[in-house]
Amino acid sequence: MEFIQFDHVSKSYEKQLILDELDLSVKENSFVTLLGPSGCGKTTTLRLLGGFEKPDSGKIYLNGNDITALPANLRPINTVFQKYALFPHMTIEENIAFGLNIQKKSKDYIDDKIKYALKLVNLDGFEKRSIDSLSGGQQQRIAIARAIVNEPKVLLLDEPLGALDLKLRQNMQYELMKIKQELGITFIYVTHDQEEALTMSDTIVVMNQGYIQQIGTPEDIYNEPENAFVADFIGESNIIEGIMIKDELVSFLGVQVPCVDKGFGTMKPVDVVIRPEDVELDAPGKGFMDGTITDCLFKGVHYELDVQCGEYEWLVHTTKYFEVGQNVSLNVIPFNIQIMNKPESEDEEVMKEDV
Amino acid sequence: MTKAKKGASYLYLGLVFLFLYAPILVLIFLSFNNSMSRTVWGGFTLKWYLSLTSNDNIMSALGTTIRITLASSILATILGTSAAIGIHYMKKRHAALMLGATNIPLLNADIVTGISLMLLFTRFTPLGEFSVVLAHIAFSVPYVIFNVLPRLQSLSEACIEAALDLGATPTYAFCKVVWPELFPGVLSGFLMALTMSLDDFTITYFTKGAGVNTLSTMLYTQLRKGIQPELYALSTILFLLAFVLLLLMNFKRDIKKEAK
Structure with a gap:
């Protein structure tokens, strides 16, 4: 004990x-x-x-x-x-x-x-x-x-x-x-x-x-937050619904992206967590997804950007300044993509709703 | 401020004090008057103060007053403090109800309280000193409650928990942490109960029964025969006692402030 x-x-x-x-x-x-x-x-x-x-x-x-x-x-x-x-x-x-x-x-x-x-x-x-x-x-x-x-x-x-x-x-x-x-x-x-x-x-x-x-x-x-609540409560995150296609490959927002997680099974619904500081911005067409900057706030150490990609608005932290309206592409290295199981039990559902 | 304004404000203040204290000054003045008259100065004397002690009527009334006042204010303080603690830990709705009920004796006309207490007491006990004490407790308890309750409310629950946390038993925590915070409220509640009991005439008059007289009821019966100058002397003593008490209380508060 x-x-x-x-x-x-x-x-x-x-x-x-x-x-x-x-x-x-x-x-x-x-x-x-x-x-x-x-x-x-x-x-x-x-x-x-x-x-x-x-x-x-x-x-x-x-x-x-x-x-x-x-x-x-x-x-x-x-x-x-x-x-x-x-x-x-x-x-x-x-x-x-x-x-x-x-x-x-x-x-x-x-x-x-x-x-x-x-x-x-x-x-x-x-x-x-x-x-x-x-x-x-x-x-x-x-x-x-x-x-x-x-x-x-x-x-x-x-x-x-x-x-x-x-x-x-x-x-x-x-x-x-x-x-x-x-x-x-x-x-x-x-x-x-x-x-x-x-x-x-x-x-x-x-x-x-x-x-x-x-x-x-x-x-x-x-x-490595284990669920959406922890990911959201500790720091800021982009939490996106996705599907684990197979080990080390996940699909979300219509694109397939390599990751490092294994053992979730095939074609399994999951939550994908990406920290705003782990998103890298590049010229359009160079990343896995293109978007438009809709907001840029100076926060001292970094800029806080909103990037609209189709339906989803990403939160991105970067030390470089970007104009609002500028077109960019997003990139995340596989190691920084965190995959979480979807809540299954009723109790877990409660936690999820609270987020 | 201009000079005229300042002068006017002092004049106003002087008038306020004059009207407040002139009657008492007249009383003190007359207590040293070597003449039965209320208007003529017959020279300085202390004889009324000396004859006070040999006047059986006054001495017995004084004794009765002291007994009733002390008994009722001590018991009312104990009851009121316990009640305040009880009310503090009640649920909000029950506490509001209790406080409302506590307010009623304060607002009720003394004469109504007096008559209803008399009617109640005569069913169970002969009227006398005992019934007066009961009546005085009944109207003093609310004053104690209203003095103690705010102290309780300002005492943080966390302080009691901190005492327990540091190893104090609940009794030790009460003595060392709760009581020192509560005591000023209990003391002022006690002093208020004391004053209310000393002061009271109406309720005492209805609940005292035959043969029992406190100072206030005795003064009232004397009025019909014409007031003796001894009573001026007695009133002067009572006033000075209250005055000294007041000074002491203020003095203590000042010392505390300076210590901080």
Whole structure:
């Protein structure tokens, strides 16, 4: 059994099913991100692990022990809450010492820990300050310090950077990774921000409507999405219906294109995913398909183009500028064409509709 | 601002304070007056303050008032705080219904409340100090609820969860996290209940029964005989007590602000 194990865990609120028979295992010392749109069940999964909710059915194991019925205060798990949840009537020092006081640690031990934790989150010397004198980013750091001084086996982070601005968020991402390395404990991170997930995690769990859509490394999830939901949620994609004619040959939008995927069978309906940055533009007639540029937006690093090819409008990212109305051809190397099975079961159909 | 405008605004402010405090100043003035007259100054004296203590009527009314006020405001604070916690965790519709029901005693005319409480009490218990305490609890509870509820609403659920998450038992979390946030509301609810109970005349008058007198009902019966100057002295003391209490509360708030 893995370090953390969810075994057929179901949870519903007021007759609405949030998690359906969820199975999930997490390795010790990993940085796992639960990623999905709001209402996908990621926060519920975290709250079940933290002990703030009890599952309707199923078991949760930590380190081989069944913790399903264990109340939150007895679990060796600490949480960094989305809205910081610092105690407003206490100083920073008192906030950080809260858990250690409960464990009846000595005064010297607590003082050392506070110093260490404040240094770790880059707020040395803030001991006596009050909570309202801090900015949002600083409050979030204190919340992290307050959680880690207890030396939990698992740290849960519930969209901790959601309220911060972009620059601060990026800085905090690096700091979180640094803290993770220094502490060497398991991080479970909840977010709806795919960039955050891709930057920090070892493993990403993509969820939607209470089901796990795909588990994998950031590279796996981005480059080889298993279904249309994952492809659409992580980054931008062109998702096109096609037919797998035979191994390594797929037909879509009326053309046959070589690819590298095998084992789908012959004449099988599939979804074809092509990332906008993988589409190369060339002079008309040189690629597998011709089209006309209908829109060109400057996005900083690249231009975002819409290319109309018959019925289908492609999304293309390129660093070169193209005039609207210009005729071009599209090209994709076989390796960058990702083939996905069409949803078969009813549950999978639900996921597809949600896309 | 021009000088004339400034002067006019000070004049206006002065008039407001004059009309607000002149009656009380007259009362304080008369409490030191060495003459039974309400219009003639007979020289300075403290004799009314001294004779207060030997007036059995006043002393027994004072004792009754203190007992009723303390008992009713303490019990109302406990009840009201529990009720506020209950209402806070109710479903929205039930909470709205409860709050509506809580509002009614506040809006209801005192005389109607007084008569209906009297009619109710006479069926179960002889009227006396006990029934007055019950009546005072009944009208004080809403004030406590309305003072505590906003504190509860501003207390984030996440803070309680954070305390549990850090290893606190539910009791420890209540003492260390919930109570410090709730306490200012509970205190102001208690002080309000205290003032309301001290203040009340109408409801007390109907529910007190024969022989029991609080300060307000005693003053009313004295009125028919003509008010003794001792009562000016008593009123002055009560006013000063309330004034000191008010100063203390403001002082505490200022200190808190400065600490931040």
